[in-house]
Amino acid sequence: MNTHKTQQDTGSYIALGEYCLISAPTVNLPNGESCVPQHFYGYNHDLESVESILNHIQFSNHYPIFCAEDDQGLFIQVGIIGRENYQRNNPARSKKIVYGRKWRVEPNLPTSEIIQTVFLALKKAREHEIRELVTLSSIDGQKVSTPFNSHHDLPLMAECHSLFQLSETTQSFTIESIQQLLDTLRFDQTKIQCVDLVHRRNGKVLVDVMFNIGDKEQDKNIEFSELHGIETTLVLNTSSTNELLYALMDTLIQLSDRYVEKHFKFNGFNRFSREHDLRQIGEFSINTRFIQSNKLDEKGKQLITEHNCSVDESRAPNIKLEQQKLRLAESFRNIEMIEGFLPKGF
Structure with a gap:
């Protein structure tokens, strides 16, 4: 799928759901290719064109990506195929599919933004699962909870907000005291180990932790195997239990997001990977966005401005x-x- 072949090219090909605006200019890239930049395209996506985009996205078979439409229009939805999070005591439980929220797609949304919508949907679907996989032992040690999960009754919590007032003060953290706290936690049933600890003079605390691999039977069943066996550093603003717990969750989400950035591909290209030269991305942006004045006449500028205004107006909600x-x-x-x-x- 080449979304930037223009009508002037010998292939004379434009992707489904796209069309070049009248008087759209072409620009030359450093590699000798020419293109019409996406901001000189118009879009009229439908179910078929969105599916053609999804067909060129690669990530993981555990996260099938769907497009569909209902009375409200087009939407993208991520499925998650894995074991039921709330039956952890049964290691042999069968796989199950659940579905994330619906991400609406406007017909005039640029192709690049549809791809980015899928990228964000995958990140958030994985975050939702990770929040359910971090368990904390109850105060009496008899039960476990998932305090970071997304299914708490927020209106009820707001009514009872006095229950959640934080009274703890800063502590004198040691490796031993941190490990004692980490022993009450599990991530996807595996233990978390405190490897090192550094108190900084600015009051911050650096805690090196390892997300340990489970036993051989468990290894076959863990859902986020790429996060197991990783050693990483938590950065705490203060020496407190609460700060440590939140930093742990923040770090897991960050590790998951980086994994998506590295492995999410469109046409085999992992656009969001941090392995790409950011300065060259900046130069590419300059090359495609700063168009020489002689490339576009006054009538062309007016037509493109009118088109962009009509798109902006279509996005204003009706109150x-x-x-x-x-x-x-x-x-x-x-x-x-x-x-x-x-x-x-x-």
Whole structure:
């Protein structure tokens, strides 16, 4: 799939759901290729064109990517194939598929942004699972909880917010005291080990931890095998149990995000990998976004500006509820100072 072959090319090919705007200029790339930059394209995606995009995305068979449509329009959805998180005591439990949230796709969304929507959906689907895989022993040691999971009753918690007031103070952390806390935690049933500890003069604490590999039977069943056996450093702002727990979760999510960045590919290209030269990405951006004035006449500029304005206007929400207008009134008190398209019906 080459989304940037233009009508001037011998292939005369434009991908499904895309069309070149009238008077769209071509630019020459350092490798000798020519292209029409994406901001001179228009888009009219449908189910078939979105599927053609997904067909060129590679990540993992454990995370099938779906596109579908309902009464509200097109959407992308990530499936997660794995074992049930809440039946950890049964290592032989069968695989199960669950589905993440629906990510809406507007027909005029650029192809590149659809790809990035899938990228973000994968990150968030994995984060959701990781939050359920970190368990904490109860105070009496008889049960375990998943305090980071996304299914707590937030309205009820808000009603009972006094239950969650933090009273702990900073502690004098040692490797032994941290390990004692880590012994009450599990990540996907495996233990977490404190390897080293450094107190910085600015008050921060560096804690080196290892996400240990489980036993051989367990290794076959763990869902995030790429995160096991990793040694990493937690950066704590203060010496407190709460800070340590949050830093642990932040680090697991960060490790997962980096894994997606490295292995998520479109047409075999892992665009978000940090192995690419960021300066060269900057030069590519300059080359495709700063168009010489002689490349585009006044009529062409006007047509492209009108097209971009119509896209921006189409994204303005239609406000029908009076209570919503009242809730948002403060944001739009000085309407004359706001450029762009105001919400419809406001």
